[in-house]
Structures are given as structure tokens and as C-alpha cells.
Amino acid sequence: xxxxxxxxxxxxxxxxxxxxxxxxxxxxxxxxxxxxxxxxxxxxxxxxxxxxxxxxxxxxxxxxxxxxxxxxxxxxxxxxxxxxxxxxxxxxxxxxxxxxxxxxxxxxxxxxxxxxxxxxxxxxxxxxxxxxxxxxxxxxxxxxxxxxxxxxxxxxxxxxxxxxxxxxxxxxxxxxxxxxxxxxxxxxxxxxxxxxxxxxxxxxxxxxxxxxxxxxxxxxxxxxxxxxxxxxxxxxxxxxxxxxxxxxxxxxxxxxxxxxxxxxxxxxxxxxxxxxxxxxxxxxxxxxxxxxxxxxxxxxxxxxxxxxxxxx
Amino acid sequence: xxxxxxxxxxxxxxxxxxxxxxxxxxxxxxxxxxxxxxxxxxxxxxxxxxxxxxxxxxxxxxxxxxxxxxxxxxxxxxxxxxxxxxxxxxxxxxxxxxxxxxxxxxxxxxxxxxxxxxxxxxxxxxxxxxxxxxxxxxxxxxxxxxxxxxxxxxxxxxxxxxxxxxxxxxxxxxxxxxxxxxxxxxxxxxxxxxxxxxxxxxxxxxxxxxxxxxxxxxxxxxxxxxxxxxxxxxxxxxxxxxxxxxxxxxxxxxxxxxxxxxxxxxxxxxxxxxxxxxxxxxxxxxxxxxxxxxxxxxxxxxxxxxxxxxxxxxx
Numbered sequence: 001x002x003x004x005x006x007x008x009x010x011x012x013x014x015x016x017x018x019x020x021x022x023x024x025x026x027x028x029x030x031x032x033x034x035x036x037x038x039x040x041x042x043x044x045x046x047x048x049x050x051x052x053x054x055x056x057x058x059x060x061x062x063x064x065x066x067x068x069x070x071x072x073x074x075x076x077x078x079x080x081x082x083x084x085x086x087x088x089x090x091x092x093x094x095x096x097x098x099x100x101x102x103x104x105x106x107x108x109x110x111x112x113x114x115x116x117x118x119x120x121x122x123x124x125x126x127x128x129x130x131x132x133x134x135x136x137x138x139x140x141x142x143x144x145x146x147x148x149x150x151x152x153x154x155x156x157x158x159x160x161x162x163x164x165x166x167x168x169x170x171x172x173x174x175x176x177x178x179x180x181x182x183x184x185x186x187x188x189x190x191x192x193x194x195x196x197x198x199x200x201x202x203x204x205x206x207x208x209x210x211x212x213x214x215x216x217x218x219x220x221x222x223x224x225x226x227x228x229x230x231x232x233x234x235x236x237x238x239x240x241x242x243x244x245x246x247x248x249x250x251x252x253x254x255x256x257x258x259x260x261x262x263x264x265x266x267x268x269x270x271x272x273x274x275x276x277x278x279x280x281x282x283x284x285x286x287x288x289x290x291x292x293x294x295x296x297x298x299x300x301x302x303x304x305x306x307x308x309x310x311x312x
Numbered sequence: 313x314x315x316x317x318x319x320x321x322x323x324x325x326x327x328x329x330x331x332x333x334x335x336x337x338x339x340x341x342x343x344x345x346x347x348x349x350x351x352x353x354x355x356x357x358x359x360x361x362x363x364x365x366x367x368x369x370x371x372x373x374x375x376x377x378x379x380x381x382x383x384x385x386x387x388x389x390x391x392x393x394x395x396x397x398x399x400x401x402x403x404x405x406x407x408x409x410x411x412x413x414x415x416x417x418x419x420x421x422x423x424x425x426x427x428x429x430x431x432x433x434x435x436x437x438x439x440x441x442x443x444x445x446x447x448x449x450x451x452x453x454x455x456x457x458x459x460x461x462x463x464x465x466x467x468x469x470x471x472x473x474x475x476x477x478x479x480x481x482x483x484x485x486x487x488x489x490x491x492x493x494x495x496x497x498x499x500x501x502x503x504x505x506x507x508x509x510x511x512x513x514x515x516x517x518x519x520x521x522x523x524x525x526x527x528x529x530x531x532x533x534x535x536x537x538x539x540x541x542x543x544x545x546x547x548x549x550x551x552x553x554x555x556x557x558x559x560x561x562x563x564x565x566x567x568x569x570x571x572x573x574x575x576x577x578x579x580x581x582x583x584x585x586x587x588x589x590x591x592x593x594x595x596x597x598x599x600x601x602x603x604x605x606x607x608x609x610x611x612x613x614x615x616x617x618x619x620x621x622x623x624x625x626x627x
Contacts, residue, residue, distance in 0.1 A: 080380055133570035
């Protein structure tokens with residue numbers, strides 16, 4: 001999907017780096033080694049399309065905001081309980097400053113022959129999760145950021161990227177702004193010659209249908225397992241003419257799914273789209289799971305997918 | 313006309329306290345950890361000092377151990393258990409849905425943190441909620457919503473009776489979306505809680521209260537709090553028409569780090585003050601300040617204070 005549990009030794013080295021105990025060179029080497037480990041896990045599990053597990057990303061908003069001109073991060077704000085995130089603030093014109101995922105992509109390309117999917121947090125979500133001090137409206141800020149991200153997507157394609165996933169979990173949270181998200185998606189993908197997926201987790205999916213079907217994307221990727229696959233019923237009501245990214249592994253529980261239940265779920269998804277338009281994946285990033293459990297879950301997912309393929 | 317600057321309730325936790333809570337409670341907390349009262353006292357003292365340093369007249373305790381707006385109240389009452397996380401209105405802030413599984417009863421002090429704060433400074437207003445707590449909860453016990461709300465009200469009444477404060481604030485953002493029948497229920501509840509001994513503020517935020525305002529005039533409350541950031545035009549029209557005697561003007565944006573220009577705010581506030589003859593006015597951010605980073609919360613309070621000074625020159 002995107003994120004994968006970081007090896008414990010990497011967490012130790014990141015913390016040592018923050019405390020000045022190891023240098024940048026050691027940290028970079030650790031990141032690269034961690035990516036190799038993640039790739040190996042995915043290869044062993046048999047996953048077809050992979051990413052690097054987001055070893056370098058600590059958070060899906062601030063990671064991008066820190067690398068785009070016009071953002072600052074003052075401090076953390078609360079999400080719930082004792083959970084906080086470094087909420088960025090837009091304080092100036094948003095401009096492309098440095099590569100966001102190109103280096104990660106090129107490194108991954110150099111160590112695997114697997115097909116690669118690059119997740120990038122979408123402009124609507126980044127703006128929704130930021131303060132806006134500069135642009136007259138949220139809409140203006142979203143479009144400005146969409147232009148910046150478009151530069152990155154174009155550059156990625158130039159480097160050989162073929163599959164990019166826009167992560168937009170914030171879209172269902174403001175029903176009235178779906179048009180803004182749609183326009184932003186058009187800007188981000190303008191002139192980008194690659195397969196585009198959009199991943200949306202959390203929230204009430206009835207708020208994005210049917211509008212999401214008009215987005216300029218090839219694939220809609222949603223979480224289903226965590227919701228007992230209830231939303232498949234809703235999808236049936238529409239003329240679902242995109243590819244379906246089918247989240248069939250629950251990342252919020254440590255229970256490892258049984259192969260049969262995943263097979264049954266995939267068969268249900270095939271009532272919506274044909275086999276060649278179905279992508280099976282975990283509901284969301286797996287970073288909060290223990291690594292061994294994440295690995296086992298991936299394995300079950302792949303075994304189930306293979307079994308379904310055999311049936312056709 | 314008297315003008316009092318105030319904060320609305322929540323305040324960002326000092327960084328060290330944030331880390332302390334993470335240490336004693338963890339991230340995915342389900343139950344309250346063992347918080348050292350001296351540590352909590354120190355954190356509350358710091359938040360009170362910040363407000364004083366900014367020049368705020370009427371202070372709050374900052375709700376520093378409220379894990380969300382409902383949990384602190386719900387976990388102190390008998391009858392609630394805590395459910396899953398849900399988005400808190402249109403904010404990137406989540407709360408656990410309280411589930412009512414038995415008769416609501418007050419079994420002890422609810423605002424234990426306020427009590428600590430009140431020992432530090434007497435110029436403090438406690439914040440509670442009643443209708444909103446009921447509305448955002450999941451009812452698996454009561455046959456009718458009326459009884460549920462009134463049992464919470466009774467618990468709050470008992471709590472308020474023990475508070476030795478001059479002020480009381482009741483936050484009711486859910487009232488903005490209430491039906492006529494629900495408003496009637498809320499009125500009975502609030503009337504049960506409010507007492508002549510305390511100046512009572514009923515606070516609304518996140519949206520304009522123009523439709524609610526005529527009903528609020530019949531509530532036994534002293535001051536109506538309105539969000540003039542999210543609903544300037546609507547609320548202005550409403551106060552022109554219904555002319556409440558005392559209001560709290562939530563005019564400084566408590567949810568964005570952008571610092572407003574004092575002149576712009578002054579112009580807006582004067583429009584509000586000119587719209588009817590107020591006996592008393594409170595000036596505040598529209599919401600609690602916990603949506604902001606620590607330093608920005610202070611800067612926002614400074615804006616409230618500067619705005620009050622700018623207005624005093626003209627009224």
C-alpha cells in the first residue's frame with residue numbers, strides 16, 4: 001500500500017541521529033538497508049507491485065510540507081488523546097523546491113525488478129491538514145499545491161515512473177469541497193503519462209460517490225476489510241468504470257486473516273470489476289503493525305489472490 | 313459598557329507536559345493513567361501564567377487532561393463507557409464516542425483539574441457541557457433522549473453547586489444543529505444547571521447561531537457566546553434583530569495560525585457593538601486554543617487583548 005513497519009534497528013538509528021550519536025552518512029546507509037529489507041519481505045510474500053515502505057517518511061503531511069517552499073512547521077498539534085502531529089502552516093507562495101520521491105524511486109528501481117507504485121499525499125489532504133496564512137481561500141491553496149506536485153509527478157515520469165498513487169484521505173471529510181479535490185486532481189495529473197490511483201481511507205464513502213467516478217484517475221483504492229466489506233454494496237449502485245484498488249487486509253487488527261476469508265472477499269469485489277481491473281492490497285499503510293504480522297498478512301493476501309486467479 | 317477579555321476553554325499543553333502524559337499514559341490510551349497531581353498543577357500554573365502574561369481578564373484552566381471534549385466529562389460519570397474514535401465536528405481532531413450503558417449518575421468530582429486550577433487563581437471560569445455530551449454520545453440505555461439529557465443535567469447541577477466560582481461556562485456546539493424539540497430539552501437541562509449565584513455563559517462555536525438565538529433568549533443564562541469567525545454576517549443580523557443583553561464575541565480565529573489585523577477586527581467588532589445596546593461584552597477567540605501550536609495560542613490571546621484596548625478608545 002505504502003508504509004510498512006520500520007525495522008527496530010532503523011528506529012534506533014533514527015533516534016541516535018536525532019541525538020547526535022550517529023552521522024548523516026550512517027543514517028542514510030541505514031535507510032537504504034531498511035528499504036532492501038522491506039523489498040525482500042515483499043518479494044518473499046510475493047507482492048507484485050511494491051513501494052519502499054516509506055522508510056524515510058515519518059508522517060504523510062509534514063514530510064512533503066518540509067520539502068516545499070512556502071510551508072513552515074511551528075509545532076505539533078493534537079489529533080486525539082496523546083497523539084499529535086507536526087501541522088504545517090502555509091506562510092508564503094508554494095513553490096517546488098526539491099525532489100519529494102524521485103531519489104527514493106530511483107534507489108528502489110536500482111534494487112528490484114518489481115513494478116513500483118509511488119504514493120504521494122495529494123494536495124487536498126495536505127492543505128486540509130495545514131494552517132493557511134497566505135492564500136485568500138483554501139481552494140486557492142489547494143490549486144497552488146497541486147501545481148507544485150504536478151512538477152514532481154512529471155519529473156517522476158521522466159525518470160521512468162509508471163504508477164503513481166495520490167493519497168487523499170481528507171476528501172470524504174468535507175463533502176461540499178469535493179469539486180475542489182476533483183479540480184486539484186486534474187491539475188496534479190496534467191501532462192503526467194502514468195497510471196494514476198487514488199487512495200482514500202477513513203471517512204464515509206457515501207460522501208464521495210458518485211462524484212469520485214468523475215475524477216481524472218485510473219484507479220480508486222478504498223479500505224474494505226476494516227468495514228466488513230459493507231461498502232461493496234454501495235459501489236454496486238454505481239456504474240463503476242474505474243479500476244478498483246481493493247483493501248482486503250485489515251491494518252487495524254493484529255489478527256492474521258484466513259486465506260478463505262480473503263478469497264471470499266476478492267470474489268465479492270469481482271462482482272464490481274473484472275479480474276484485470278482489480279488490484280488487491282491492504283486497507284491502508286501497515287506501519288503501525290509489528291513487522292512479522294505485516295509480513296504474514298501480505299503473504300495471506302498474495303496466496304488468496306493467486307487462488308482466485310486460478311479459478312478463472 | 314463593560315468589556316472583558318477571555319479565553320474559551322482548551323489550551324495547548326506545554327511541550328514537557330505533552331511528553332510527560334505520553335510517558336505515563338501512552339499513545340493509544342483507553343484509561344486515564346496515573347497523573348501526578350503536582351505535575352498537573354505545574355502545567356496548569358504555566359497555562360494560567362500565559363493567559364495573565366497576555367493580559368486576558370477572565371481565565372480558564374486550559375482543560376489540560378481532557379483527552380477530548382467529551383471524554384473528561386463522560387469518564388467521570390457513572391453510566392458511560394468509551395467507544396471508537398470519531399471526528400469532532402469539522403476539525404482534524406477526534407473524540408471517542410461515549411456510549412451510555414446505564415443510568416447516568418455523578419459519583420464524584422467531575423472537574424478535578426479545575427479544582428487544582430482554582431487553588432492557583434480565583435479569576436477562573438469552569439467549563440462544562442450537557443446537551444452536546446448527550447448528542448454526541450451513543451444511547452444504548454435510555455428509552456428517550458429527554459431522560460438522558462436531564463440525567464446529565466442533574467449530574468452537572470450537583471457539580472456546579474460545589475464550585476465556588478463567580479462564573480460558569482456551558483459549551484454547547486451541538487445546539488447549533490438541534491431540532492426545535494431538542495432545543496426545548498436543552499433549555500430544561502440548562503435551566504436546571506444554571507444558578508443565580510453564577511454568571512453563566514452559553515457558548516456556541518464552529519457555525520453561526522442565527523437560527524438558535526431567538527430560543528436562547530428564553531434560557532436561564534446571562535451571556536450568549538457566538539462565533540463571529542465562522543458566522544459574522546449571520547450572527548450580526550441575528551443580534552440586530554433579537555438584541556441579547558450580554559454576549560461573548562468570539563472574533564479571533566482560534567483554529568488558524570494567521571494573525572488578524574487589529575484594525576480589521578476593530579471594524580468588525582464595532583459593527584457588532586453598534587448593532588444593539590449591550591450591558592456587558594466578553595471578547596474572545598471563537599474556540600478553545602488547543603487547535604494551535606503553543607506559541608501561536610499566546611499570540612492569539614495578545615490579539616484579543618489588543619483588540620479590547622483598541623475598542624475601549626471608541627466606546
